[in-house]
Amino acid sequence: MSFEITKKDKLMNMDQALQTFVAEAGELLVDMEDALLRLETEPDNEELVHAMFRAAHTIKGSAGLFGLDAIVSFTHVVENVLDKVRNGEIAITGDLIAALLPCRDHIEDLVGFIPGMAVDGDTRAQGEQLLTNLRPFLGQSAQAEPAAKVLVPHETRVESSGGGAVETDNWHLSLRFGHDVLKNGMDPLSFIRYLDTLGEVVSITTLADAMPDADEMDPESCYLGFEIDLKSNADKAAIESVFEFVREDSTIHILPPRSMISKYIELIQSLPEDDKRLGEILVASGALTRHELDEGLAEQAEQAKAEQPGKPLGQILVEQHSVQKEIVETALDKQKQVKEHRAAESSLVRVQADKLDELINLVGELVIAGAGATLLAQRNGDGALIEANSLVSRLVEEIRDGALRLRMVQIGETFSRFQRVVRDVSKELGKDIELVVTGAETELDKSVVEKIGDPLTHLVRNSMDHGIESAERRQAAGKPAKGKLKLNAYHDSGSIVIEVGDDGGGLNRDRILKKAIERGIVSPTQSLSDHEIYNLIFEAGFSTADQVSNLSGRGVGMDVVRRNIQALRGTVELDSTPGEGTTVRIRLPLTLAIIDGFLVGVGDSAYVVPLDMVLECVELSDADRQALAHRAYVNLRGEVLPFVRLHDHFEVAGKGSRRENIVVVHYAGHKAGLVVDQLMGEFQTVIKPLGKMFSRVKGVSGSTILGTGEVALILDVPSLVQQAAAREAGLNELAGRTRSADRATASVQ
Numbered sequence: 001m002s003f004e005i006t007k008k009d010k011l012m013n014m015d016q017a018l019q020t021f022v023a024e025a026g027e028l029l030v031d032m033e034d035a036l037l038r039l040e041t042e043p044d045n046e047e048l049v050h051a052m053f054r055a056a057h058t059i060k061g062s063a064g065l066f067g068l069d070a071i072v073s074f075t076h077v078v079e080n081v082l083d084k085v086r087n088g089e090i091a092i093t094g095d096l097i098a099a100l101l102p103c104r105d106h107i108e109d110l111v112g113f114i115p116g117m118a119v120d121g122d123t124r125a126q127g128e129q130l131l132t133n134l135r136p137f138l139g140q141s142a143q144a145e146p147a148a149k150v151l152v153p154h155e156t157r158v159e160s161s162g163g164g165a166v167e168t169d170n171w172h173l174s175l176r177f178g179h180d181v182l183k184n185g186m187d188p189l190s191f192i193r194y195l196d197t198l199g200e201v202v203s204i205t206t207l208a209d210a211m212p213d214a215d216e217m218d219p220e221s222c223y224l225g226f227e228i229d230l231k232s233n234a235d236k237a238a239i240e241s242v243f244e245f246v247r248e249d250s251t252i253h254i255l256p257p258r259s260m261i262s263k264y265i266e267l268i269q270s271l272p273e274d275d276k277r278l279g280e281i282l283v284a285s286g287a288l289t290r291h292e293l294d295e296g297l298a299e300q301a302e303q304a305k306a307e308q309p310g311k312p313l314g315q316i317l318v319e320q321h322s323v324q325k326e327i328v329e330t331a332l333d334k335q336k337q338v339k340e341h342r343a344a345e346s347s348l349v350r351v352q353a354d355k356l357d358e359l360i361n362l363v364g365e366l367v368i369a370g371a372g373a374t375l376l377a378q379r380n381g382d383g384a385l386i387e388a389n390s391l392v393s394r395l396v397e398e399i400r401d402g403a404l405r406l407r408m409v410q411i412g413e414t415f416s417r418f419q420r421v422v423r424d425v426s427k428e429l430g431k432d433i434e435l436v437v438t439g440a441e442t443e444l445d446k447s448v449v450e451k452i453g454d455p456l457t458h459l460v461r462n463s464m465d466h467g468i469e470s471a472e473r474r475q476a477a478g479k480p481a482k483g484k485l486k487l488n489a490y491h492d493s494g495s496i497v498i499e500v501g502d503d504g505g506g507l508n509r510d511r512i513l514k515k516a517i518e519r520g521i522v523s524p525t526q527s528l529s530d531h532e533i534y535n536l537i538f539e540a541g542f543s544t545a546d547q548v549s550n551l552s553g554r555g556v557g558m559d560v561v562r563r564n565i566q567a568l569r570g571t572v573e574l575d576s577t578p579g580e581g582t583t584v585r586i587r588l589p590l591t592l593a594i595i596d597g598f599l600v601g602v603g604d605s606a607y608v609v610p611l612d613m614v615l616e617c618v619e620l621s622d623a624d625r626q627a628l629a630h631r632a633y634v635n636l637r638g639e640v641l642p643f644v645r646l647h648d649h650f651e652v653a654g655k656g657s658r659r660e661n662i663v664v665v666h667y668a669g670h671k672a673g674l675v676v677d678q679l680m681g682e683f684q685t686v687i688k689p690l691g692k693m694f695s696r697v698k699g700v701s702g703s704t705i706l707g708t709g710e711v712a713l714i715l716d717v718p719s720l721v722q723q724a725a726a727r728e729a730g731l732n733e734l735a736g737r738t739r740s741a742d743r744a745t746a747s748v749q
Helices: 007-013 016-039 046-065 069-086 094-112 121-138 188-197 236-241 244-249 258-270 278-285 290-305 313-319 325-347 353-380 383-406 412-416 418-429 446-467 471-476 509-518 530-538 558-567 622-627 717-748
Strands: 171-176 199-207 225-232 251-255 408-410 433-438 443-445 483-492 495-502 571-577 581-589 594-602 605-610 614-619 633-636 639-645 661-667 670-676 678-686 700-705 711-715
Touching (some): 016 046, 046 069, 046 094, 171 188, 236 251, 258 278, 258 325, 278 325, 290 313, 313 325, 353 594, 408 412, 408 446, 412 418, 418 433, 418 446, 443 446, 446 483, 446 581, 509 530, 530 558, 530 571, 558 571, 594 661, 639 717
Parallel strands (some): 639 670
Antiparallel strands (some): 171 225, 171 251, 199 225, 408 443, 571 581, 594 605, 614 661, 633 639, 661 670, 700 711
16 A cells, blocks of 8 residues: 655654745745735835835745755846846836736645755746846846746846945955065065965956155165956955965955845845844855954944944944955844844744643643533532632633633734636636725634635625626616625624625626526415515525626525635625625634533523523513414514523423523524523633534524533524524515405405
């Protein structure tokens, strides 16, 4: 038997550092995409450009540490383009955004090819094509390199400013020996001849500008200067060491070749994110020698001693011609990046999701154990023990809330992903659509967020395809040519509500009803409200599309959306206004683990009502109890309140209590009453899923374990509220028909 090793399996086997890189790369790519999409509407936002460049640079640098050459080489070219954008050499246009977005996606694909999985031929070919698309922005021919060399980094050409650089690929040495060098027994020419051991002296220019008149000349003094071009692979420190014995008496500037500027910059960018000072970063990269750093620090100290306005070390080093301005700026960026990273690390701790799940499970068991201890104390009537258990219960409740908050995340990250979806789909459909996001800071359980992405994607694409009209139709209807798609989230009664709305043409009520009748979903004689007709689109196989597109129209999807949401103990409903648009409203529980509940008794059974949905509890009067069998509502202080009698709904054996109570609950703006035998008080509820055997039981959403060890069912309040409203409507319709029949009979008589 053979087993296929998947990407997920390989990811589990990676060491912790590489897992962190993959996670951080994913976050940086999200930031990069967000910046690219925002630049379409904010092309002058320099901070977005810098954020994009930092994301690409960080990914490239981190990938280099792990030897991920494919990521490094591809991202290097993208970084070159972004660098030109940052320097104002490339304007931000729609074509540039269109070229960079697929590059961002390709980097994400490359991150997926973790060690042990070679980049496949299709992905490599895709990368070659993307780089071909980028070359025109770099001023290169689309056929500048053979396809096989596409993933080799291009050399970055950085023009020098401040500090100077050679315009060739040779080192340039500017030497001004001290006047007493000959008196000290040193021959300047011997040092120059020694340079031949490090490479090839290409040219020497002798400068006699410091030569005095003949009558003032001292034959034992040195007045000459030398400008030397040296072709060598040696580093700066090795070249400087040649002049070690005359360094104190001479002025020596060693300027790197033009190609070395970009090399130093890359070295600085790839340095580990250690908490180093500016000079240490420059020395570590090789752009600055230790002696040059000491000279710069000495001058800075002299300025401080003389109480002069102190210059930054970077400025001093540039003025001393020890290092180039571009390199200093790169080192400062690196320093800032390290500080930001460390600040983020100090405020965030990465915890694996399974560890949080384990913590939540343990807290759930603690809640159950605490409930059992409290029940035992109450039975024994021990006041001190009851008080102690009350304190423990309060602390357990705080631990529970704290543990659940650890898994709470803002829905904004999920919403932000749809910027790209809206952009791509709107271009595919030839429509101009704007995405408006509100309530992004609304929090919900991470486990819910992970499962809501696919249903939201389908709803968004469906709204763009079917909901929002073409620009011509919108203008003909007096609307703006640009359509508007809205994503909104907010908390309501212990639930989170997510809305997907558009300002399109709305749903065609008659067309939906006709299709539903044709498919046998409803009968021609059924009387349905507009709201009920609109929600028929969630039925399996229902579609009103005349043509099948690659986005929708096959009658597959909306029923899956509802099924996925119901699996999360949520509901979905739809409102539409012809000519104005459609809004799909999803209601989900904030968490799938632990809730505060209100315990009620029906016969010998116990049931839990989510406490956030409970408004009040009222004891039924004798008059109301007598009327329960004849009507589907009670009079609650002049308000008509539909109800569900749980004793009848769950077919509990035996007669109900003589002192029944009604628990008033609310959901989505509707109220209903639950008639119960006994009120048992508040109860922390650990939600346990029902088995498949009970998945279709109406009115129940889960189960929990009481302190006695018994099982109590958690009531599905949304379905019970809908059932109560439907029962009231049905009885009212029946009463109306009876009254009409009576009037008809009376008129005949």
